[in-house]
Amino acid sequence: RRPAGICLKGEHRWPLRGHAGGPPALPEMAAALLSESGSSRPPMKRDLTILGVFVQDSMAYRSQVTLWMLTDIVPSIIMPFVWIAGLNGRTNIRGFGPAQLVMYYLTMTFISNFIVAHVQWEMARDIKEGILSKFLLYPFSYLRYQYLGNVAYRLMRCVLFLPFAVIWFVIFHRYMGVAALGDLHVGYEFWLTLGLGHLVAFWFAAALGTLGFFFIETQALYFGYYILLAVFSGQLAPYGLLPPGLRMVAEWTPFRYTLSFPLEVLNGRVHGDAFWTGVLFQAAWLALLWTLAQVGWRAGTKRYAGTGM
Numbered sequence: 001r002r003p004a005g006i007c008l009k010g011e012h013r014w015p016l017r018g019h020a021g022g023p024p025a026l027p028e029m030a031a032a033l034l035s036e037s038g039s040s041r042p043p044m045k046r047d048l049t050i051l052g053v054f055v056q057d058s059m060a061y062r063s064q065v066t067l068w069m070l071t072d073i074v075p076s077i078i079m080p081f082v083w084i085a086g087l088n089g090r091t092n093i094r095g096f097g098p099a100q101l102v103m104y105y106l107t108m109t110f111i112s113n114f115i116v117a118h119v120q121w122e123m124a125r126d127i128k129e130g131i132l133s134k135f136l137l138y139p140f141s142y143l144r145y146q147y148l149g150n151v152a153y154r155l156m157r158c159v160l161f162l163p164f165a166v167i168w169f170v171i172f173h174r175y176m177g178v179a180a181l182g183d184l185h186v187g188y189e190f191w192l193t194l195g196l197g198h199l200v201a202f203w204f205a206a207a208l209g210t211l212g213f214f215f216i217e218t219q220a221l222y223f224g225y226y227i228l229l230a231v232f233s234g235q236l237a238p239y240g241l242l243p244p245g246l247r248m249v250a251e252w253t254p255f256r257y258t259l260s261f262p263l264e265v266l267n268g269r270v271h272g273d274a275f276w277t278g279v280l281f282q283a284a285w286l287a288l289l290w291t292l293a294q295v296g297w298r299a300g301t302k303r304y305a306g307t308g309m
Contacts, residue, residue, distance in 0.1 A: 080098075099176040114155070
């Protein structure tokens with residue numbers, strides 16, 4: 001079991017949340033609102049109220065979250081220099097020149113703040129420590145509660161990233177200027193794939209979170225997930241720069257359809273039939289992962305003892 005106060009990269013929405021012996025006050029306020037969800041409060045108003053509480057909680061920890069963001073930003077600053085050095089006098093590698101490489105890692109870092117989810121850690125902790133018991137008494141979905149908290153944290157990270165984007169342009173100004181933003185494809189295709197990628201990532205993490213019902217130790221499983229995510233979601237390298245074998249594997253895994261596919265659309269590398277094929281893959285993986293999360297939740301709650309593990 002992980003020592004109290006030790007938090008892995010992006011592990012919790014609230015950094016060092018368990019260090020003081022339990023969730024902070026604001027999420028408890030959100031939990032209290034769940035007990036009222038069976039009242040006359042309209043569902044949409046209730047969800048917005050809970051979301052607002054989570055936003056306040058996220059902003060209360062903005063300095064610590066900013067430090068966690070640096071663990072994502074620093075490698076994304078280093079990688080363009082590595083690829084540019086690898087050009088070795090060539091103008092591009094498989095269509096990626098210096099400007100395209102810099103823009104790729106900038107956009108990847110930015111939209112990963114909204115897409116990538118880490119709720120599996122908190123779900124496993126709630127199951128093991130018996131915290132889940134109180135949520136089972138509320139007339140409100142625990143998975144919806146987790147989703148609202150995830151959205152609040154993701155939106156807050158996107159806002160906090162904006163100053164770093166300015167620093168990014170200062171560092172890489174000789175490779176591209178602000179005018180390069182005009183080359184991004186931000187039409188409905190991008191927003192559609194962004195939303196689907198966000199949902200695929202969340203339900204993937206939620207499905208992994210239900211493993212806490214069946215395994216005492218899930219940390220190794222989650223580490224394996226992050227390794228595969230880094231390789232196949234485009235965090236380490238663009239999909240187009242992967243070796244053919246890895247590209248073929250990525251094509252049939254959900255990892256590509258979380259972050260990499262929206263990035264390809266945003267950077268104008270997917271068009272026509274390839275776009276709609278990718279959207280169908282996103283929808284298929286979303287349906288499958290949602291089903292796995294629901295099955296895992298229902299099977300897990302039947303065997304949940306209510307006293308932790």
